[in-house]
Amino acid sequence: MPGPTRAPTLADVAAAAGVSLSTASLTFSGNKPVSEATRERVLSAAASLGWTGPNPLGRSLRRGRSGVVGIAVGQLSTAFRDPAALPMLDAVSEVLGAAGLGLLLMGDDEEHARLPLDAVIYDICGRDDWGPYGELVAREVPLVVVEGPSWPGTTFIDIDHRGGAAALAAHLHDLGHRRVATLTLEASHPQREREAGLREVFPRASVVGACASDLAEAQRLAADFLSADPGVTAIVCQSDVQAAGVVLEARRRGLDVPSDLSVAGFDGVATPWLDLSLTTVVQPLVAKGRATAEAVLARISGADVDDVVLPVELRVGDSTGPA
Numbered sequence: 001m002p003g004p005t006r007a008p009t010l011a012d013v014a015a016a017a018g019v020s021l022s023t024a025s026l027t028f029s030g031n032k033p034v035s036e037a038t039r040e041r042v043l044s045a046a047a048s049l050g051w052t053g054p055n056p057l058g059r060s061l062r063r064g065r066s067g068v069v070g071i072a073v074g075q076l077s078t079a080f081r082d083p084a085a086l087p088m089l090d091a092v093s094e095v096l097g098a099a100g101l102g103l104l105l106m107g108d109d110e111e112h113a114r115l116p117l118d119a120v121i122y123d124i125c126g127r128d129d130w131g132p133y134g135e136l137v138a139r140e141v142p143l144v145v146v147e148g149p150s151w152p153g154t155t156f157i158d159i160d161h162r163g164g165a166a167a168l169a170a171h172l173h174d175l176g177h178r179r180v181a182t183l184t185l186e187a188s189h190p191q192r193e194r195e196a197g198l199r200e201v202f203p204r205a206s207v208v209g210a211c212a213s214d215l216a217e218a219q220r221l222a223a224d225f226l227s228a229d230p231g232v233t234a235i236v237c238q239s240d241v242q243a244a245g246v247v248l249e250a251r252r253r254g255l256d257v258p259s260d261l262s263v264a265g266f267d268g269v270a271t272p273w274l275d276l277s278l279t280t281v282v283q284p285l286v287a288k289g290r291a292t293a294e295a296v297l298a299r300i301s302g303a304d305v306d307d308v309v310l311p312v313e314l315r316v317g318d319s320t321g322p323a
Helices: 010-017 021-029 036-049 056-062 076-081 086-098 132-138 161-174 189-199 215-227 240-252 285-300
Strands: 068-072 102-106 119-123 143-146 155-159 180-184 206-210 234-237 262-264 280-282 308-310 313-315
Touching: 010 021, 010 036, 021 036, 068 086, 086 102, 086 285, 119 132, 119 285, 132 143, 143 285, 155 161, 155 285, 161 189, 161 234, 161 262, 161 280, 161 313, 180 189, 180 215, 180 240, 206 215, 215 240, 234 240, 240 262, 285 308
Parallel strands: 068 102, 068 119, 119 143, 143 155, 155 308, 180 206, 180 234, 234 262
Antiparallel strands: 280 313
């Protein structure tokens, strides 16, 4: 039985065309002019051997670029379920795609960060430390952090969490609410800033619990909290998905929203589970994604990039009313 056939190489193409290896390489790279006759001879030899050309990844790595930007989003399943994450990711991919770069979605484990990436975006994960951070900085890989720790050597993209939460709390205070509770995100930079803004107005606000932007989990926490008859007149949630879960649980118990209980959220995303509009803090999700991608492009080019903090806006809906 014959052995396996060896795949053709550029050296084979050069030999078949009767040219030097460097001439064959220049034919495909286009870095220097090659006569039309030589070019045709090399291409004809490559076609006859079934050689399709240089490996684009290998070529890009030799230039010091992979053409790929990684984005660490923690658990992929959680990122794709969060309606506040998708518009931001769409905007990032649109800007990077227009610049000819690919986007690699990855978890926050260390192995993905060791891939040959032109830059890395750390987003959504919310952790205060990340194993690959030091290695990426040491390798001088541009690192852009979204709503996370403002680590040295990175560019930080954020929104005004505290100001938005304080404005929402002031709205409830103006409606006469004094007994207020909060359902928070899991421990993270956004969680701390949003809770700090709320406590500027309601320093003694009780805590319903903490969870991700998960409808079922928010409803379960609200059920446990309301079963204890806390006597609160409003619950402020740190995401609109959480707020939708609280509204559903309140109605299941026969409570009217907002007559019996006011509920507010954060993010400004669509909540198709509800037949009322939420009072919420609207964050510029698309603008945040574009700012992130533009910071990546600037850092890849070697430019200095300032941190960015984007404004938010209070939107009063049907889910809050007088205490």
